[in-house]
Amino acid sequence: MFKDPRRQQHFAEQGFVRLPFLDPAAVSRLQDWLQASPPAVSSPIGFDVSLDSPQPGYAGRAMEALIAATAEAAALHFGDVQVFTASFVIKAPGPRGLVPPHQDWTFVDESAAASATVWVPLVDTDFANGTMGVIPGSHRLPGRRASPSPFFPAPIARHSLRLLPWAQFIPLRAGEALVFDNRLVHCSPPNLSAAPRLAGGIGIAPAEAPLLHYYALPGRTDGALAEYAIDRGFFTRYNNERLARLHAAGRRPEDLDSCREVPADLPLEWDALAARLEAAGNRPDPLLARRFADLGFGNPG
Numbered sequence: 378m379f380k381d382p383r384r385q386q387h388f389a390e391q392g393f394v395r396l397p398f399l400d401p402a403a404v405s406r407l408q409d410w411l412q413a414s415p416p417a418v419s420s421p422i423g424f425d426v427s428l429d430s431p432q433p434g435y436a437g438r439a440m441e442a443l444i445a446a447t448a449e450a451a452a453l454h455f456g457d458v459q460v461f462t463a464s465f466v467i468k469a470p471g472p473r474g475l476v477p478p479h480q481d482w483t484f485v486d487e488s489a490a491a492s493a494t495v496w497v498p499l500v501d502t503d504f505a506n507g508t509m510g511v512i513p514g515s516h517r518l519p520g521r522r523a524s525p526s527p528f529f530p531a532p533i534a535r536h537s538l539r540l541l542p543w544a545q546f547i548p549l550r551a552g553e554a555l556v557f558d559n560r561l562v563h564c565s566p567p568n569l570s571a572a573p574r575l576a577g578g579i580g581i582a583p584a585e586a587p588l589l590h591y592y593a594l595p596g597r598t599d600g601a602l603a604e605y606a607i608d609r610g611f612f613t614r615y616n617n618e619r620l621a622r623l624h625a626a627g628r629r630p631e632d633l634d635s636c637r638e639v640p641a642d643l644p645l646e647w648d649a650l651a652a653r654l655e656a657a658g659n660r661p662d663p664l665l666a667r668r669f670a671d672l673g674f675g676n677p678g
Contacts, residue, residue, distance in 0.1 A: 392516035398554035423469030478540035506570035510544035514657025516560035520642035523591035525620035542666035600641035
């Protein structure tokens with residue numbers, strides 16, 4: 378995926394890479410785009426994603442703006458990849474804006490290839506304003522991640538807050554990128570600064586890797602998932618909210634052909650999950666646990 382073999386090795390071993398990405402002019406253009414076209418969404422916790430905008434056509438326009446702005450940098454750092462999605466992510470100031478530890482959807486056959494998110498803040502970020510946190514090596518955890526939440530119980534979902542002290546929070550300058558495997562457990566704390574935390578991200582995968590989506594089949598008690606072959610347009614037609622409405626109505630996406638049914642992976646028990654994380658070199662940070670407990674998330678003990 379990376380042209381630099383050292384970065385590729387770090388990505389394979391740790392699940393993420395930090396690298397310079399956008400120059401100040403490109404960052405400024407994206408800031409101006411957002412100022413002129415803010416996403417018409419307002420989540421209860423103040424975490425807004427352009428792909429979730431109800432405004433007709435907005436998600437697609439935002440996607441194309443991000444893809445165009447990052448194309449030169451992507452060509453510099455990556456080999457033959459496809460960009461399959463892109464979105465702005467805006468975290469408003471406020472104490473409720475925790476994005477808890479999670480893994481992203483499965484986008485490719487992960488037995489054969491990896492997909493990644495290239496997350497690029499458009500302002501300087503640190504713990505205080507909601508930078509990204511990752512658990513190194515957690516991309517080796519087993520299990521497909523399907524839609525929609527909350528109907529599909531992700532393998533680590535019930536341990537989400539318990540994982541907060543295991544994360545490493547990575548400060549980034551505006552225009553730097555954190556490239557992480559979509560299997561990697563990641564999160565971000567609330568934005569306790571006075572200004573919105575602006576960021577954008579693109580999804581990449583090897584050009585030859587077919588894009589896939591897994592959907593929890595409604596009405597099934599065996600946890601079966603439908604596997605769909607998709608293209609970039611899927612992400613402007615569907616987000617978790619739209620898929621959740623379909624699922625609640627007992628329906629499937631009607632414009633997709635199911636390739637096959639596959640079993641869902643069982644949730645990971647805590648002892649097994651912690652043992653895997655410790656084997657990858659991770660340990661919980663008690664000071665971080667206290668910090669999150671003081672914010673109202675988790676138990677300091």
